[in-house]
Amino acid sequence: MSADGVSATLRALGFIALFQAAGATLFVAGFARSLTVTAQVAHRFGLHMAWIAAALVAAQFALEPVRMAGDWAGWRDDSLRSLAMHSRPALACAWKLIGLVLIFTGLLARHHHGMRIALPGVVITLLGFVLVGHTAAHPQRFWLVPLLLLHLAVLAFWFGALWPLWQISRREPAVVVAGIVARFSARALLLVPALFVAGAMMAALLLPDAAALQSPYGRLLLAKIGLFAVLMGLAALNRWRFGPRLAHGDAVAGRAFRTTLLLESLLIGAALGVTAVLTLLYSPEQ
Secondary structure: OOHHHHHHHHHHHHHHHHHHHHHHHHHHHHHHHHOOOOHHHHHHHHHHHHHHHHHHHHHHHHOHHHHHHOOHHHHHOHHHHHHHHOOHHHHHHHHHHHHHHHHHHHHHHOOHHHHHHHHHHHHHHHHHHHHOOHHHHOOOHHHHHHHHHHHHHHHHHHHHHHHHHHHHHHHOOHHHHHHHHHHHHHHHHHHHHHHHHHHHHHHHHHOOOHHHHHOHHHHHHHHHHHHHHHHHHHHHHHHHHHHHHHHHOOHHHHHHHHHHHHHHHHHHHHHHHHHHHHHHHOOOOO
16 A cells, blocks of 8 residues: 555544544533443543544654655655654644543543543644644634634534443433433534534635535545535434434334444544545645
8 A cells, every 4th residue: 555545544543533532522521420330431432542543643643754755765764754753743743642642641530520631632632633734824724723623623522422322322221311312412403513614614715716626625525515414314313313212212213323323423434534535635726
């Protein structure tokens, strides 16, 4: 596989683990006190995702000299390694790693005081994304940076909650499940549209014109929009059909609810994979 291919793969997997770690932290902060038997499951999930994400982020950055050289010989080039270590990607990597360490440390504490460490870790991790990429160097970055942070925060909130919700729906009493799902859905109803609005506004600012939608960047962007449309349909099923039936201990609704959660996870993972390729190999001007 080419260096770009390996780097894009590590980047995609790193995105998946990072947003699950950040989102699990947000879920623990908002819902763990209402759980009876699965609070520790959510903690462990966030812990595991944090250290996996840190390893993937570090591995992807280690390939920067190879990407600069265009082949694997760049691995042995001291000048390229030095250039990579003093670049903006190095700074972004450092912020993400610091944030992930704080998330891990806070979740490891396993009490509410740990959130005073883990939640700043989420913020620092997400700030690592605004230091590089198309938004960082764009003339409209004054608008793009807050839009990107909003987009990333809502994505983390949604993605990181899916596995804990899957576990909760299997292991918690029906009344607890129904209460958690209702509260999560109420918040998602307000936040998830902001994900789309922020993404659409960023696209409008980044793309030079409508014809750019025919470029590789534009086509990948349209693929993300298509994935989002399917995700909204699945989320609506859980919000309006399956979620309300969980309070009655409906086994069929429970299985359908968990199936949609798994599908949402797969689709968001695919969207993050598209984003990894989009931001690594293409630009809006191409």
